[in-house]
Amino acid sequence: MIEGYVPTGIPGVDRVFAEKGIPRGHTVLVSGGPGSGKTTFAIQFLYMGATQHGESGVYVTLDEEPKDIKGNMLKYGWDLQKLEDEKKLMFINVSPVRVAPSETAGLIQIGMKEFRLIKLLEAIRQGVKEVNAKRVIVDPLTIFTLQYPTEVERIYAVRDLMRDLKIMGSTNILISELRGTGMEREHQFEEYLAQGVILLRTFLRGSRLVRVFQVEKMRGLAVDNQPRPYEISTKGIEVYPSSTVYK
Amino acid sequence: MIEGYVPTGIPGVDRVFAEKGIPRGHTVLVSGGPGSGKTTFAIQFLYMGATQHGESGVYVTLDEEPKDIKGNMLKYGWDLQKLEDEKKLMFINVSPVRVAPSETAGLIQIGMKEFRLIKLLEAIRQGVKEVNAKRVIVDPLTIFTLQYPTEVERIYAVRDLMRDLKIMGSTNILISELRGTGMEREHQFEEYLAQGVILLRTFLRGSRLVRVFQVEKMRGLAVDNQPRPYEISTKGIEVYPSSTVYK
Amino acid sequence: MIEGYVPTGIPGVDRVFAEKGIPRGHTVLVSGGPGSGKTTFAIQFLYMGATQHGESGVYVTLDEEPKDIKGNMLKYGWDLQKLEDEKKLMFINVSPVRVAPSETAGLIQIGMKEFRLIKLLEAIRQGVKEVNAKRVIVDPLTIFTLQYPTEVERIYAVRDLMRDLKIMGSTNILISELRGTGMEREHQFEEYLAQGVILLRTFLRGSRLVRVFQVEKMRGLAVDNQPRPYEISTKGIEVYPSSTVYK
Amino acid sequence: MIEGYVPTGIPGVDRVFAEKGIPRGHTVLVSGGPGSGKTTFAIQFLYMGATQHGESGVYVTLDEEPKDIKGNMLKYGWDLQKLEDEKKLMFINVSPVRVAPSETAGLIQIGMKEFRLIKLLEAIRQGVKEVNAKRVIVDPLTIFTLQYPTEVERIYAVRDLMRDLKIMGSTNILISELRGTGMEREHQFEEYLAQGVILLRTFLRGSRLVRVFQVEKMRGLAVDNQPRPYEISTKGIEVYPSSTVYK
Amino acid sequence: MIEGYVPTGIPGVDRVFAEKGIPRGHTVLVSGGPGSGKTTFAIQFLYMGATQHGESGVYVTLDEEPKDIKGNMLKYGWDLQKLEDEKKLMFINVSPVRVAPSETAGLIQIGMKEFRLIKLLEAIRQGVKEVNAKRVIVDPLTIFTLQYPTEVERIYAVRDLMRDLKIMGSTNILISELRGTGMEREHQFEEYLAQGVILLRTFLRGSRLVRVFQVEKMRGLAVDNQPRPYEISTKGIEVYPSSTVYK
C-alpha cells in the first residue's frame, strides 16, 4: 500500500517524479551500462536519505566490496564510513563467499550456491531491522539471477525477492546491467516485475557522448517519461528535467 | 456469435472502433512495453463498463496484488474498492500461490504448477458467475504462458484459454508484454489467435517520447488501423483518433 | 497439368494475373501478418467462385470456428450460410479435437496428434467429393506445421499436403502467418514449395499505415510482380493494379 | 581440366562471361529467392544447349514433377517433351519416393533416406550416359542438403556431388534457394565449393521491384562481376549486360 | 583501497584521466579489435612505468611468445630485453603448455587444463614478488575465459582473477578481444566486473579508417568519457584528448 512518497534527494530527479519522489514501498529497477553511474545513483539515494530525510539505508552488494565502494564515493564528498558508524547505513556483503581458488577448484561450484535467495533475504531482513532501514539497494541484480539456469526460474526468484522486500516495507532500488545498447533495446522481464524502471543510458550524438535519464515506468504516480540529459560531476548525479536530449 | 458491440468508454477508442466498440464475445490482446499503460487500459475498460454501461467485470491478476492495483488506480480517481463492494468488480488473484521461499527452495517448483490452465479457468468461471461479469481481463498473459516449455504447448494453452472465455460469453482483454521495441517487431503467435490486437507503443521522435495506439486487427468490424497518438493523464488513457502520429 | 485459369473474382487481382487468374490446379501460399486480411482474401476467393463462376469450395479451418468466420464475413455482405445450405461451400473444422482441458491436462498431448496429415487429407478428400469442390483453402498452415519438431519433417509434411491437393485437382490457397515484418524478411521454405506466393503486408509510410499486395511467384504464368496497394473496405479486398505503392 | 567454354545461349549472359560462356566442366551455383526464375534459367540453359549447340542435357528434379516443369515452360515456347522424345533431354525425378502418407506415417522417415547421395549419383550417371549429356542441372540443392543434420556433413555431401559431376565431365548448374534477402546476405558454404556462383535477386527501388543478375564468382574466367538488371518475359530470361542497376 | 594514481605515461592518456592516471590498485579492461594496438598499449604502460616512474612490471602472455613481443616492440624503440635484464620487467609465458600435436591428439585436452586459474594465479604471484612489480598485464583474457563452458563459470573465474590481483596490490590491465564491431556493441560481463574499461575501436568515416579511444568507465575518478582519436606511430600510441572524433 502506498503511503506517501520517498524523495530521492538527487538533483532534478524528484522534479521528474511529480515533485514528490518514489512512491513509498515501491521497488525500482535502475538499469544502465558500464560507467553509467548506477552505483552512484543508488548510493546518492541512500546518502541523501540518511543526511537530509532522516531515513537510514541498507546496501546489499553482490559484486564490489564495501570498502571499495566507500573509497570510490569519496570523490563526491560522501563519507559513507561516518554514516555507517552512526548506524544510518549498513553494507551487506553477500558477494559469494568462496574458498580461495588456490585451495581447491572443486569448491567454486559450492561457493556459487552460497548466496541463494533464502540467505540473501535473511541477510536483508536482518540488516533492515538493525538500522531500521527505509531504503534498500541490491547491486547488481544480475549476479543474483545468473545462478538460475532458466528464464522461468529467474522470473520467480526476482518475484520472490520483490515480495519479501515489499513485506519489509522499505523503498528499494535494484540495479540491473543493461546488455543491449542504444535506444533500440529488448525489454527485460525485470522491467515488467518492478513497480518502477529508470534507465541510465549513453549515446553518441555526432562527436559527443551524451548521458540520458529516463523513467520508463512508475506505478501509482504520474511521472515525466521524457528522456532527460544527466551528468556525473564531483557532486554526483544531476538530472536536467527541463532540458531535452537533442537540439 | 457476435451480438452487438461493447463500448470501451475510453476516450477516443470507440471512435477508432467504428463508433461501436469491441464486438461482443471477442478476446482482444492488448500488447505494450513497460510503462505503456496496459493495466490502466484494462482497468479503465472495466471501470467504464461498471459505472457507465452497467456491465460488471472480473480482473484476473497473475502479477500485481489486487490491493496494489487499487492503490495505483486512485491517481485516476477510480475507486475500485467501491465497485468491488457493490459486486460490480471482482479481483481474482491467481498469482502463483507459493510457500514462503525461506521455508524450502524445493517447493518453488510445485508453486509453479499451482496455477495451471485448469485452476485458472475454474477461478475465472466462478468469478464471472458470482458478479455476472460481462468483461474479463487476464493480466499478464506472459506469466501464464511462461510455464509451458515449448511454443506448441503455449499456443495450445492460449487457444484453450480463449475457447473457454468464449464459452463464458464475456468480452475479454488479455494483456501481453511486448518484448521487441519500435515499429519493427516480430509478430507473436498470440496475435494470430486473438480476435483483436491493440498495440500500445512508445517511440522517440527527435527529443520527445511519443505514445502510439494502433488496432492491428479486429475481426468482424471495419476499424481504423492507422497509428494514433495517445496520452496517459490524471483521467487515464485518451486516444486521439483524428490525429496522425508524426508531423 | 495446367488446363486454363481460375479467376479469383477479387477486384484488381485477376488483372495482376495477366487478366486470367490462378493457373488451375496450382497451390498458392497467401502470407500476411495479423489483421492483413488473409482470411478475407481466401473467403472472397471461395465466395466469388461459388456466386460468379459456378465453382464450389471447401474451407479447412485449423483455428477459428466456422460459425465465427460466417459471422465475421457478414460485414462484407457475404452470406456463407446460404452457400453452405446450397452445397456450394463446405467448412471442415479440423481444429484439433480436444478433450475439455478441465477434465485432464494429460490429454492435451493426445489432442495435438489428432489432426495429423492423414486425418487432414482424408477430411479434405471427403469434403471435396461431397460438394464437388474446385477451390480449397487451408487456414492457417502454421497450426499444421507446428506439430512437427524439425524443419525437415515440416518440409515433407507440406510437400505431402501439396501433392495430395494436386491429385484432387482443385485450385488451392494455403494461408501462412508472416513472422517477420517490413520489406526485409527471411524467405520461408513454404514459399519454395508452393506454385504461387502472394504477400499481404502492412507498412508505415510517414504517419500512415499502407497495405501492400505482391505476387512474389506464380509458376506457369507471366504475372505482375510489382508491389501494389490494396484496401479492405466493406466490399472486401480490392487491389489497385495500376497504382504504385509510394508517391 | 578446362577445355573451352559452354555458351549458355541465354540473351546477355554470355557477354557477361567474356563472350565465351561457362568454362567447360565447371559446376555453377545459381542462387535466388522464390519467383526469381532459377528453374527458368536452368531450363533455358538446357534448351539452348540442345537446340542451338547440339548438347543434350539432364535435369535432375528433387521438387517439382517433370510434367509440371514441362507445362510451366510452355509459356516461353519451349517444347521440352519434343526434346525428350528426340533423346536430347532427360528428366530424372529423384524427388523422394514416398509411400502414400495415408498408409503409414512411420514410413516417412524411410522415404527420406531413399534419395541419399549414392542413389542420386547413380541416377545422374545413368542419365548422362543414356543421352550423352553435356549439361546437368540439379534443382534444388536445398532438398538434398536438408537431410544431413550437421553443416560438416552437408559440406562433405555437396563436395562429393561436385566431384562426381566433375568426373562425368558435364557442365553443371546446381540451384540453390536464397534464404536471406536484399544485398546484405550471409555467404553460404556452397558458394565456396562451386567453381561459379550466379545470384538472381529482387529489390525494391522506390516503388518498383527490380531484378538483379550478378556473377559473384567464376573460376578460370575473367567475368563481369557488376550487378546487371534482368527480366523474365515470354522469351525467358534476358540479362542487360551494358546497363547498371540504379540510375 | 585507492592510494594515489598510476600515471600511464602514454601521451594524452593521463590528461583523459584527470591529469592523474589509473587509480592505484584498479584493474582496467582494455578492449579492442585485431590490429587496434591493445598489446602496444599494455607494453607502453609497462615500459613507461619502468623507465619513467620507477615501477617494474609483469607481462602475462597467453598467446604470443615473449620473444615475438620483444621483436615486435622494437619498431617503437622499446628495448624490453634490457628491461628484463635489469629486473624491471618479467614475462610470464602461461600459454598452454602442450605436448607436440604430432605425438598424440588425446593430450590436447589435458594441455587445455594446464593453465587453469590456480596455476595462472600462482605464476603471477611469483612474478610480481620476483621483480616487485607494480603493474601487471594479462594478454589476452579471452584465451583464459574460453576454457570455461558456461557464462556463469566465466564470470566467477574472472572475478577470482580480479580479486587475487587486488590482493597483490598492483595496477592491472586485462586485454580483451572485441567481438562485435562499430559503435553498436553488446556490453560484455567483463566490463561490469572491471574497475575501469577502455575501448580501442576503428571505424570507417567516409573513405578513412579512424581510430577511437574511449574510457567507458573508471571507478573512483572523474574521467573524460568522450570518444577521442588516437594514432599508432613509430613512437607507440598517442591519444588526442582535445580533439573530437568527427568534424
Added chain:
Amino acid sequence: MIEGYVPTGIPGVDRVFAEKGIPRGHTVLVSGGPGSGKTTFAIQFLYMGATQHGESGVYVTLDEEPKDIKGNMLKYGWDLQKLEDEKKLMFINVSPVRVAPSETAGLIQIGMKEFRLIKLLEAIRQGVKEVNAKRVIVDPLTIFTLQYPTEVERIYAVRDLMRDLKIMGSTNILISELRGTGMEREHQFEEYLAQGVILLRTFLRGSRLVRVFQVEKMRGLAVDNQPRPYEISTKGIEVYPSSTVYK
C-alpha cells in the same frame, strides 16, 4: 624472430607494407568472400616469390585439386606446372582422401578424420623440406577448422598449426572464408591468432561493385591500415595504395 621482410611481388601491396613486405616468419590470414580472389592472391605471392625473389613455395590445398588451380591460373599467364617441374613450387593435396561415396556411406565419417592436424603438419613439413620452401599457403583454413566441434578446439588447432609453421621458419598465408558481408562484420578468432590480417571485400557503391583491400593488422610493421581499392585483371591482383575507396 623477425629477420627482414618478404616482398609479396603483388603490385601495390608492398607499398602498403611500408615498401618492405610481410615480416619474415609471420603467418598472415587472407580473408575474403566467394570470388574475391583469395586463391589468386596466394598463388601470386608464391609465383612472384619463385620467379622474382628466388624463394620456392608450398601450396597446401584442402579444397580444389592442384590440376584445377593450375588450369585456372593460366588466365593470368602463370605457368605453375613449369615451376613445379623446376622444384620451385610444390602442391600438397590434403583434401580429405575419401572412399568413393558409391561404395559405402559409413566410410565418409572415417574419411573426415584423415586429414587431422598431425597428418597435415607432417605433409607440410615434408613439402617444405623437399623444395626448401620459404613461403607456405594453406587454402582454405575453414575446411580444416570445420572438423572440430567446439570453438575452443578450433582455436587450439589453429594455434598449433601456426606454431608449427613458425618452427618451420616459412612466411605463410592462411586463407579464410568470410561469412559475414559488408563493412559490418564479426571479428573471428583466427584474426586474433594470426600475426597479420588482410581483408579482401566487395561492396556495392551506387550501381557498382567495388573491391576493397585492407590490412587490418600486421605485427612488427607500421603498415597502411586504410582501405584501398583493388582489381583483378588478366595480370592478377593489383592494389591501388594511393587511392581512397569512395569519392
